[in-house]
Amino acid sequence: MKRTTLLSALITSAVLTGCAxxxxxxxxxxxxxxxxxxxxxxxxxxxxxxxxxxxxxxxxxxxxxxxxxxxxxxxxxxxxxxxxxxxxxxxxxxxxxxxxxxxxxxxxxxxxxxxxxxxxxxxxxxxxxxxxxxxxxxxxxxxxxxxxxxxxxxxxxxxxxxxxxxxxxxxxxxxxxxxxxxxxxxxxxxxxxxxxxxxxxxxxxxxxxxxxxxxxxxxxxxxxxxxxxxxxxxxxxxxxxxxxxGHPIIREKDSDGDGVVDSKDQCPDTPKGAIVDKHGCWTFRGVLFDVDSAKIKSVYHDMITNAVRVLKLNPELTLEIQGHTDSTGSEAYNLKLSQRRAEAVKAELVRHGIAPERLTTVGYGESKPVAPNDTAEGRSLNRRVTYKRTDR
The missing domain is CATH 3.40.50.410 (von Willebrand factor, type A domain)
Known part of the structure; x- marks a missing residue:
């Protein structure tokens, strides 16, 4: 009886396990x-x-x-x-x-x-x-x-x-x-x-x-x-x-790598390292001045520091620094004032180690306003220094 039970158990085990x-x-x-x-x-x-x-x-x-x-x-x-x-x-x-x-x-x-x-x-x-x-x-x-x-x-x-x-x-x-x-x-x-x-x-x-x-x-x-x-x-x-x-995220091209896509970039030639505004333009464009002054205000020191950094990161970069005024005063006076403003910005860049031959200056006086001169706000926006790349 025991032998039959043992044999039955062995057969059952073999069926269950198979050969590994x-x-x-x-x-x-x-x-x-x-x-x-x-x-x-x-x-x-x-x-x-x-x-x-x-x-x-x-x-x-x-x-x-x-x-x-x-x-x-x-x-x-x-x-x-x-x-x-x-x-x-x-x-x-x-x-x-x-x-x-x-x-x-x-x-x-x-x-x-x-x-x-x-x-x-x-x-x-x-x-x-x-x-x-x-x-x-x-x-x-x-x-x-x-x-x-x-x-x-x-x-x-x-x-x-x-x-x-x-x-x-x-x-x-x-x-x-x-x-x-x-x-x-x-x-x-x-x-x-x-x-x-x-x-x-x-x-x-x-x-x-x-x-x-x-x-x-x-x-x-x-x-x-x-x-x-x-x-x-x-x-x-x-x-x-x-x-x-899902809905694919369409990533628009940003050719100059400034963080603003091409379709919204009003300044597609931004140099490497430049801090830009929402339009993709180097904020160095927006140095503003007080009435009848060519003194760079302290609020723009960080902007000048960034301009120095950009010029050092891009050794091939050359600039035309452009001075502007509002319409207050005579055209002749404003032309000289705009030139002094451009020269002031150039001097500050040179003082921080930028070679003067990389920078040219032009005073445009009141001839290129960006806002109406019949309001105080408009006139303040016109008292400015901007730049133009001359290496391209």
């Missing part, structure tokens, strides 16, 4: 598409905050995969390759990740399911290390056990959750559908289920199961592993799992 098949393939080089530009431009808007993978590590995954580009590899190694490509394609966004496997035997520490990585802050290197913990496949296919355990795994997950299941869908134990329904009821709209079928023609029934699982999630979908193996296929998968479409 070790992962034999190293991960192939993969040049992932860079999605960061789409994210930064606003073309992609993040919708998923946590992704949790359930990986099939049962004995059915030990059989050989029959579809390109993985012909000749075990289905288990194909899963790992797809996980690697998924990891390489995820752009630089804040995420949490986790991974649980199912099967039985030594590959899962003699449990039906194993938590390979609890939910934690995602990093490419960290998740790549987790993929490496998937060392072999054995046993039956207790996916339901993994889904049941995920209820607790996800309890601290923040935001929207993408549950991604990699499997051939072949079930030799309990159907996973009720467990998926319970999980969905617990997490509601936060949870979407995505399934990746890694199977052969003989596993078509499993493909149906995985499709049913994604339907339970109501907001996910099911894909064939073969279709997300390419750079473009995986990029499309990542976009649809982690993001939604």
């Amino acid at each position: 098949t070790q992962s034999t393939s190293s991960l192939a080089p993969f040049q992932a598409q860079d999605l960061n530009t789409k994210v930064k431009s606003g073309y992609l808007v993040q919708k998923t905050n946590t992704f949790f993978v359930i990986n099939d590590s049962s004995s059915s995954m030990s059989s050989i995969y029959e579809a390109a580009p993985f012909v000749g590899e075990t289905k288990f190694d194909v899963e790992k390759e797809l996980l690697h490509r998924l990891n390489q394609t995820i752009p630089d966004v804040a995420l949490a990740s986790g991974l649980r496997s199912f099967g039985f035997g030594p590959c899962l520490d003699w449990s039906f399911t194993k938590l390979n990585q609890p939910v934690q802050n995602y990093s490419k290197s960290g998740f790549e290390s987790t993929i490496a913990t998937l060392t072999c496949s054995s046993g039956g296919s207790p996916m339901a056990n993994a889904l049941n355990a995920a209820k607790n795994d996800l309890k601290n997950a923040e935001g929207n959750i993408a549950l991604i299941i990699f499997s051939d869908g072949v079930e030799t134990t309990t159907s996973p559908i009720p467990s998926a329904q319970t999980l969905k009821e617990q997490y509601g709209d936060k949870l979407c289920i995505y399934t990746v079928w890694v199977g052969n023609k003989a596993d078509e029934a499993g493909k149906v199961t995985l499709n049913d699982l994604s339907t339970v999630g109501q907001c996910g979908f099911s894909v064939n592993g073969q279709n997300i193996a390419t750079e473009a296929g995986m990029a499309n998968f990542v976009e649809n799992v982690f993001f939604k479409g």
